[in-house]
Amino acid sequence: MTIILKKGQNLEEVLPKNTPVKGAKKLNAKKYIGVLKFEKDPLIIQKEMRDEWE
Template sequence: MVLLLKKGANKKDIEAIEKKLYKEKALSGFNAKKYNGVLSLKEDPLTSQLNLRNDWERDIS
């Protein structure tokens, strides 16, 4: 959206532009709380993460 504010605009014009700017809903971020407690883990999350990261070092054969 492009709004033009011309030099010498009066207070009424500025307020109209502000209304247009703040009328649009701000983008909301990701709601991580929605997924809080959804997974039930059998081991410590940090241990699980380290195992996944070190998986490529293991000899699978």
């Protein structure tokens, strides 16, 4: 599919919002629920990871 955009034209005007993309797959996010198990609080882990850069 080829789309020609002219100067000042918005992409939202050209493409409808609900057009399916060919070959696109839906993400099944339910399979990732509860995958990561932390022994510490996630905020403490995040602060420790940021401190590694210093």
